[in-house]
Amino acid sequence: MKSPHRGSVSGPETALRDSWDGRRRLVEDALRGALPGEDAWPSTIHRAVRYSLFAGGKRLRPLLVLAAGDAAGGHLDETLPLACAVEMVHTYSLIHDDLPCMDDDDLRRGKPTCHKVFGEAIAVLAGDALLTRAFHLMSEVPEEWDGDRLRRRLTATAILGEACGTSGLIGGQVADLESEGRPIGAADLERLHRAKTGALLSACVRGGAVLGGGQPLELSCLARYASAVGLAFQVVDDVLDATEEAHQLGKTAGKDDAARKATYVRVHGLERARGIAAGLLEEARKALRPLGDRARDLEGLARLIVERRA
Ligand code: GRG
Numbered sequence: 001m002k003s004p005h006r007g008s009v010s011g012p013e014t015a016l017r018d019s020w021d022g023r024r025r026l027v028e029d030a031l032r033g034a035l036p037g038e039d040a041w042p043s044t045i046h047r048a049v050r051y052s053l054f055a056g057g058k059r060l061r062p063l064l065v066l067a068a069g070d071a072a073g074g075h076l077d078e079t080l081p082l083a084c085a086v087e088m089v090h091t092y093s094l095i096h097d098d099l100p101c102m103d104d105d106d107l108r109r110g111k112p113t114c115h116k117v118f119g120e121a122i123a124v125l126a127g128d129a130l131l132t133r134a135f136h137l138m139s140e141v142p143e144e145w146d147g148d149r150l151r152r153r154l155t156a157t158a159i160l161g162e163a164c165g166t167s168g169l170i171g172g173q174v175a176d177l178e179s180e181g182r183p184i185g186a187a188d189l190e191r192l193h194r195a196k197t198g199a200l201l202s203a204c205v206r207g208g209a210v211l212g213g214g215q216p217l218e219l220s221c222l223a224r225y226a227s228a229v230g231l232a233f234q235v236v237d238d239v240l241d242a243t244e245e246a247h248q249l250g251k252t253a254g255k256d257d258a259a260r261k262a263t264y265v266r267v268h269g270l271e272r273a274r275g276i277a278a279g280l281l282e283e284a285r286k287a288l289r290p291l292g293d294r295a296r297d298l299e300g301l302a303r304l305i306v307e308r309r310a
Contacts, residue, residue, distance in 0.1 A: 074212025172196025
């Protein structure tokens, strides 16, 4: 039996939770509308895409996009496409990460992985389809849009593109694969985690802030917040992998240790890893201070990231 999670899960106040539930529903609807239906030709790929995308993710990344947009003073219609795009990118990375040639996992979001249900070839293509649709969606703008809005959309798209590339997701995944079973120092571990997981989370906040029309001071506060929560997310993931059960996580538990993965728990030990996550939460909070009340949602999301159980 694994040890119980130490941190209290007091959670943010009910109003914040209700507002997040409302936003999750909004994102679900927008995602459903942004993809071909299950019957669209050729139906196998659309069934596979929808199977993984609607398998019950927490939708943390879209919530970060929308909250950052709010904090910067923007409107939902400007930030919603990025909220959908980041969830598509995230789901693509999960599908590919679970493949036999990567982490070889059978369980994701509490269900059999995409390749277990649809086969490897379709799972590769489902990931590709989601990544492609994410950037297609970001490029779809109403004809009447003026220069400013177009420029902001382009900047947010570039931020997302960079996060997906060799200095972000892909680079982090390569470093992750190459680090299995090998000793790794604290600095290299931090770099790996910032690339593999932090880059996309950070892009959610920075992209949302740009789309919301954030001013330079707001953008720099939000970038500092993004950097802290991006790393905190993966540190907590490492802790959860070592302390929680599979039914809680919706994926195989204890895999990091079994595969001798580079994790904060392996390099720093459980207690220090928890301390590092708590320190990053404090850093994120501090970064938000100049924004005052407008950053209430982002503050709550940082707590959710650090205090989550799955
Ligand atoms: C492009 C193949 C490829 C990989 C890129 C990000 C990544 C590298 C792989 C994804 C798998 C992985 C272990 C990522 C670490 C981030 C992480 C813990 C993802 C799970 O995110 P949650 O908890 O998941 O937000 P839900 O299901 O709630 O959306």
